[in-house]
Amino acid sequence: MDAALIALIVLWWALITYAVLGGADFGAGVWDFFAVGRLADRQRNLINHALGPVWEANHVWLIFLIVGLFSVFPSAFSTLSIALFFPFTLALLGIVLRGAAFIYRYYAVETTGRFARSWGRVFSVSSVLTPFFLGASAAAVASGKLLLPNGMADATYFVSWISPFVLTIGAMAVSLCATIAAVYLTVEARDTEHDRELAESYRLKALIAGAITATLGALGLVLSSVESPILWQGMLVRAWPVVIVTMIIGLATAITLYTRHYNTARVLIIAEVAFMLGAWGLAQYPYIIPINYTIGNSANAPNVITAILIGLACGMVIVIPSLYYLFSVFKLPYPAPEAQRSANE
Amino acid sequence: MSNLLAARAQMGTSLAFHIIFSALGVGIPLLLCIVEGLALRTKNPVWMMLTRRWARAAAILFAIGAVSGTILSFELGLLWPTYTKFAGAVIGLPFMLEGFAFFTEAIFLGLYLYGWDRLSPRAHWLCSFPIWISGLASAWFIVSANAWMNTPTGFVMKHGTIVDINPLQAIFNPSTPYETVHMILACYVATGFAVAATYALAILRGKRGEYYRKGLMVGMLMAVIATPLQIISGDFNARYLADYQPIKFAAMEGVTHTEQGAALKIGGLADPNTGQIHYAIEIPKGLSLLAYLNPDATIKGLEQVPRQDRPNALFVHSSFDGMVASGLFGLLVALLFWGLYWFKKRTIPENRLLLRGIVLAGPLAFLAIELGWMVTELGRQPWVIYGYLRTKDAVTTAPLLNVSFLVFSLVYILLSAALIWLLLQIAHRPLPQVKVVGEGYQVIEPTIADAEEAGI
Numbered sequence: 040m041d042a043a044l045i046a047l048i049v050l051w052w053a054l055i056t057y058a059v060l061g062g063a064d065f066g067a068g069v070w071d072f073f074a075v076g077r078l079a080d081r082q083r084n085l086i087n088h089a090l091g092p093v094w095e096a097n098h099v100w101l102i103f104l105i106v107g108l109f110s111v112f113p114s115a116f117s118t119l120s121i122a123l124f125f126p127f128t129l130a131l132l133g134i135v136l137r138g139a140a141f142i143y144r145y146y147a148v149e150t151t152g153r154f155a156r157s158w159g160r161v162f163s164v165s166s167v168l169t170p171f172f173l174g175a176s177a178a179a180v181a182s183g184k185l186l187l188p189n190g191m192a193d194a195t196y197f198v199s200w201i202s203p204f205v206l207t208i209g210a211m212a213v214s215l216c217a218t219i220a221a222v223y224l225t226v227e228a229r230d231t232e233h234d235r236e237l238a239e240s241y242r243l244k245a246l247i248a249g250a251i252t253a254t255l256g257a258l259g260l261v262l263s264s265v266e267s268p269i270l271w272q273g274m275l276v277r278a279w280p281v282v283i284v285t286m287i288i289g290l291a292t293a294i295t296l297y298t299r300h301y302n303t304a305r306v307l308i309i310a311e312v313a314f315m316l317g318a319w320g321l322a323q324y325p326y327i328i329p330i331n332y333t334i335g336n337s338a339n340a341p342n343v344i345t346a347i348l349i350g351l352a353c354g355m356v357i358v359i360p361s362l363y364y365l366f367s368v369f370k371l372p373y374p375a376p377e378a379q380r381s382a383n384e
Numbered sequence: 385m386s387n388l389l390a391a392r393a394q395m396g397t398s399l400a401f402h403i404i405f406s407a408l409g410v411g412i413p414l415l416l417c418i419v420e421g422l423a424l425r426t427k428n429p430v431w432m433m434l435t436r437r438w439a440r441a442a443a444i445l446f447a448i449g450a451v452s453g454t455i456l457s458f459e460l461g462l463l464w465p466t467y468t469k470f471a472g473a474v475i476g477l478p479f480m481l482e483g484f485a486f487f488t489e490a491i492f493l494g495l496y497l498y499g500w501d502r503l504s505p506r507a508h509w510l511c512s513f514p515i516w517i518s519g520l521a522s523a524w525f526i527v528s529a530n531a532w533m534n535t536p537t538g539f540v541m542k543h544g545t546i547v548d549i550n551p552l553q554a555i556f557n558p559s560t561p562y563e564t565v566h567m568i569l570a571c572y573v574a575t576g577f578a579v580a581a582t583y584a585l586a587i588l589r590g591k592r593g594e595y596y597r598k599g600l601m602v603g604m605l606m607a608v609i610a611t612p613l614q615i616i617s618g619d620f621n622a623r624y625l626a627d628y629q630p631i632k633f634a635a636m637e638g639v640t641h642t643e644q645g646a647a648l649k650i651g652g653l654a655d656p657n658t659g660q661i662h663y664a665i666e667i668p669k670g671l672s673l674l675a676y677l678n679p680d681a682t683i684k685g686l687e688q689v690p691r692q693d694r695p696n697a698l699f700v701h702s703s704f705d706g707m708v709a710s711g712l713f714g715l716l717v718a719l720l721f722w723g724l725y726w727f728k729k730r731t732i733p734e735n736r737l738l739l740r741g742i743v744l745a746g747p748l749a750f751l752a753i754e755l756g757w758m759v760t761e762l763g764r765q766p767w768v769i770y771g772y773l774r775t776k777d778a779v780t781t782a783p784l785l786n787v788s789f790l791v792f793s794l795v796y797i798l799l800s801a802a803l804i805w806l807l808l809q810i811a812h813r814p815l816p817q818v819k820v821v822g823e824g825y826q827v828i829e830p831t832i833a834d835a836e837e838a839g840i
Contacts, residue, residue, distance in 0.1 A: 092498035095450050095490040099483065105457050106483045109468055110476020117469035120461030124782035131458045132795065135451040139799050142447035146440065148809045158802070194782035339473050339549075346551045350477055354484030361491045361514070368495060368502050 042345050043338035046111045047327075049351060050104060051320045055313045057100035059219060062212075062312070064094045066220025068137060068166020069213060070244065071159065081237055083159070087145055089227050092369045094141065096362065101134070110347055115327040115337040122185050122328075124194035126172045133169030136161050167213055174212020178205040178259075181319060182267040183329035190331040204259060204266040211255035215312070218252050221245035222292070222308045226301045227370075238301070245296055245304075253289055256315075269329045273322030281321055285314040388776050390785035391463040394792055396761075398455050400754055401796050405449030407753055409489075410523050410568065411575020412442050413516035415602060416496075420509045423825065429818035430594045432825045434602070436816050438579075441807060443497045448803060450490065455792070463785070467768050467778040470546065474539045475532045477551040482525035488518040505824030520568060527567045531559035534760065535628055536769050558628050562621045563760070569614040570756065574749040576606030577714060581746025582811075584739040595815060597732050604742070607749075608718040615711055619674075626675040629770075630684040631693070632763035635659060635700040637671055639685045646671040646683040651705055659686040659697035695765045703755040703762070710752035717741045 067086045074082040109116045120127065140162035147155035179185050179200035187193055221244040228237035260282075264271045274282060288311045295304040325334045338344065385393070416438055423431035457479075461468045492514040499508060532538070538554030539546050580603030583596045625633040634640075638649045638661035648671040652664025669679040686694050721742065724733035768775045817828040 092494040095447065096487065096494055098450065098454070099487045099490050102454060102457055102486060103480075103483045105461075106476065106479040109461070109472040110480055113469050113472030113476065116461060116472055117465040120465045120468065121780055121782060124462055124780065127458060127462060128788060131455060131462075132791070134454055135795060135799075138447055138451040138454075139802075142444055143802055143806060146444050146806060146810070148806075148813060154802075154805070192781075194780070339476070340547075343473065343476070343549050343551055346477055347480055350481055350484075354481065354487070358484060358487045358491070361488060365491045365494055368499055 042341050042348060043111065043334050046107070046338075046344050046348060046351075047334060049348075050107045050111065051316070053100055053103050053107065055316050057097070057104060058215075058316060059309045059312050060093070060097040061100055062170065062216040063219045063223050064090055064097055065137070065166045065170045065213075066216035066218070067224065068141075068163050069217040070220060070224065070241075072163035072167060073244075074163075078237060078240060081232075081234060082240075085224060085228055085232055085234075085237060088231065089224060090141060091145060093365065094138070096365060098134075098138065107347075111339055111344055112327050112332070112334075112337045113339055115332045118186070118192045118328060118332065119180070121194055122192035122196070122199065123176045123179065125197075126176045126179070126200055130169050130172035130176065133165040133172065137165040137169060140165065170212045170216045171209040174215075175200055175205050175209030177212075177319075178208035180328055181208075181263075181270050181323055183269040183326075184267070185328060186331055202266055204262040207255055207259045207262055211252055211259055214248050214252040214255060215315075218245055218248040219308050219312065221248055222296065222301070222304050225296075226305050229301060242296055242299070242301075246293060249289070249293055249296070269326070270319075270322050273324065274318070277324065278318045278321040281314055281318040285311060285318055288314060385786040385789070387783075387785045388779050390789045391779045392775065394785070394789040395459055395463055397789070397793060397796060398452065398459055399757065399761075401800075402449065402452040402456055403753055403757055404750055405445055405452055406523065407571040407574045407750070408442075408445050408578070409449045410516075410519040410571035411578075411606070412438060412445070413489075413512060413519050414572070415575065415579065415606065416442065417509070417512040417516055419602060420512060424505055424509055424823075427820050429820060429825065430598055432818045432827065433595055433815055434599055436818070436827055436829075439497055440810060443493075444803065444806060444810075446493055448799060450486075452799075453486070462782070463780055464768065464778045465780050467773060470769060470773055471529070471533075473546050474536070474549055474551070474554050475529050478525040478529045478555050482522050482529075485518040485521040485525060488514050489522065492518075500827070523568050523571060524564045527564045528555050528557075528560045530760070531563040532557045533769050534563070534632075534764055535559045536772055541772065559624075562617075562624045566614070566617045566621050566756070569610050569617055570749075570753050572606055572610035573614050573711075573714060574753055576603050576608075576610055577742070577745045577749040579603030580607060581743045584742035587734065588736065588739050588743065600732060600742075604718060604721050607714065607745075608722050611711070611715045611718050615715060618708070618711065623675055626683065629763070631686060631689055632695065632700070632760075633675075634684060634686045634688075635695045635697040635763055636704040636759060637683070638664065638697060638701050639671070639683050641687055642682060642685040644672070644682050645669045645680045648674060649701075652701075654697035654701040656696050656698040657691075659694065661697075661701060693766065695763050700759055700763045703758040707752045707755040707759060710748040710755070713741075714745045714749055714752075717745045 067090055071083060071086050074086075105116075108119075140158040143158040144155050144162055147158070149155060182199070182202065182204055184202075185192075185199045187196055221241045225238050225241040225245060228234050228241055260274075263274070288307055292304055292307040292311055295301075295307060323329060326332065327334060327337050339347075416435060419431050419438070420435045422428070423435055460471075492511045495503065496508065496511045496515060499511065503511065532554050535558045536554075537557040538550040538552070540548040580600055583599035583603065586596050587600065622633070622636075625636070635654075637646070638652070638654050638659060639646055640659045645668070647669060648667040649661045649664035650667070652661045654661045671683055672681040673679045675681060675683060686697065717738070720738055721733060724735065724738065725731070764770055766774050766776065768778045814830045816830065819826045
């Protein structure tokens with residue numbers, strides 16, 4: 040296996056991690072948008088506590104993806120930046136406003152004042168828009184129609200990303216983020232807030248969002264057969280077993296949620312995302328941007344990729360245990376060394 | 385506005401915005417580490433009050449630093465796709481490593497800022513170490529990539545394609561040691577003066593007490609250590625530039641013709657077309673003496689390269705002078721402060737003029753960073769990768785860049801206004817109540833009701 044393929048697999052793994060961690064943070068913002076009525080304040084409080092310690096670290100996976108693509112496949116990165124100029128710019132605005140708005144709301148001196156409420160709105164709206172544009176960008180790449188027929192990138196070639204398939208996948212990205220977040224929030228409402236009512240409300244939300252995701256996913260699959268023949272061919276030839284497993288896991292997630300086995304549901308939804316994105320990766324292999332950029336013709340020089348892989352290995356040795364420590368202190372049931380449970384639990 | 389100008393304006397605005405937060409992101413964690421360490425060691429609650437206050441401000445500043453840094457990583461591609469194709473191939477590695485440093489910083493920041501009740505006092509303090517170390521590493525990696533743009537090495541250009549790439553040689557290009565040290569010291573200088581200026585202002589407004597005195601001392605301590613080192617580093621940089629980036633150096637110092645025994649020109653305005661400086665104070669042979677320790681040394685002039693390859697000397701020279709002047713002002717203030725401190729038998733000087741000087745040194749230290757950044761960036765023009773890729777050839781083909789510039793400018797204005805408002809609100813809150821309990825501290829943040837009772 041050559042260095043470029045190993046690097047691509049690492050990047051794909053980072054994409055999955057970003058989806059299950061960063062995606063959930065966007066999803067929490069989606070639920071913040073729908074937080075109305077009697078439970079609204081408790082919901083916002085839960086979302087604040089769930090995101091506070093981890094959202095910045097989760098966000099770094101995106102930076103990691105960008106610099107990874109930039110240094111392993113520089114020509115493909117350059118082309119994507121031109122072709123997806125508009126959706127990327129919109130997603131970027133969303134990312135920036137989401138992060139800033141969250142922190143402004145969190146640290147507002149008056150939690151119910153005008154300042155906090157306005158930024159809360161910005162937080163929730165940008166949390167809906169960002170995954171939509173990121174999902175749409177991914178779908179535009181997968182569709183195989185991103186570039187002009189001569190293989191050049193053009194930012195104004197709008198047909199490449201305004202199509203039923205692309206818009207469906209964009210919407211599915213939003214509902215998938217919402218589903219992941221709802222599952223996590225169910226667990227956290229039960230375990231850290233000890234709020235059964237809140238947990239029940241997120242369980243219902245997870246089931247609804249999950250059903251919407253499944254519907255949009257099925258629609259996307261059907262549309263891909265017409266609109267993105269390369270992806271469809273890849274599904275039929277290589278990725279079909281993974282697609283079937285994805286469907287089974289999706290069903291199992293719904294069942295565990297329904298029967299209130301929340302911890303299992305949390306593991307299953309992570310597996311669901313991993314298999315879904317894995318199916319996309321397998322179906323699109325060996326293209327980076329179908330049909331003009333492949334792993335072979337767009338990878339950086341092998342010695343440079345080897346150097347990057349060594350750098351990656353060194354970096355991961357530091358980052359992975361640190362991440363485990365972060366999550367064990369704030370999210371996992373097993374407390375880390377030197378951690379103490381706070382008095383109010 | 386042409387697409388090129390709009391793209392440069394957007395990139396420049398983004399960098400000018402982000403650099404403030406990245407400087408604080410390097411400097412504040414070290415201060416937090418020091419004051420929290422003192423709090424645990426001395427059991428003096430004032431140190432813990434400072435720690436808590438700064439941590440709250442840091443949480444907000446770092447989040448804005450993270451999102452504004454994200455803008456830059458996207459903009460490299462969105463505005464300069466041709467640059468990314470070239471740079472990604474050669475200098476991608478430090479960007480990647482910077483990503484890991486940012487990762488480590490974000491992880492431990494999460495633990496640090498939200499883990500007060502969940503970690504033991506010692507574990508909490510230990511979490512501050514990876515933050516300042518990775519902040520330092522981030523700055524080093526990202527500035528090494530910028531250094532490479534000034535003196536690109538580690539590859540061979542053969543018939544328009546890049547071959548024989550050596551990523552380590554690219555990272556350790558000739559400019560790296562000079563530029564990285566200068567930027568990192570600038571972060572400490574600026575953070576030190578920013579903190580000192582905050583407390584000097586409070587003391588000027590009549591606030592008294594150990595909390596304000598200690599805050600002022602810690603800020604001034606960082607400033608007095610970092611500023612002289614920064615001036616020495618600046619001298620090394622200038623002498624290095626004279627040899628390795630002579631055109632930038634000529635624009636900084638207003639040298640048009642290559643000359644022996646060149647004069648040092650302070651102030652004045654450069655003619656943007658010729659690079660000639662008018663109305664400057666001239667010190668005969670001063671430049672040759674400073675650059676080569678030899679009054680008759682030869683300094684290369686702008687005329688070495690054709691006119692279309694020269695930077696705008698007006699901006700470069702004036703920015704350079706402004707940076708040096710701000711730096712020397714900071715040095716003067718820091719030395720006066722500590723001189724008076726020792727002279728008055730270890731009491732904090734409360735001379736109002738000196739305190740006003742400290743208040744002024746805060747913003748000037750950030751101005752020095754902005755101007756220094758302009759010297760290095762504008763001094764490299766018209767190239768983005770010196771000698772290989774011109775800025776005008778790197779810009780994207782995407783349309784509506786002026787709209788994009790407008791939208792991002794509005795976002796920056798919105799974020800800054802909200803940030804300033806929020807920080808002022810936080811600064812006006814009553815101080816947290818801190819008690820020593822066992823190995824650590826018990827901290828009660830005042831609620832809004834308490835604040836109203838206190839008449840705020």
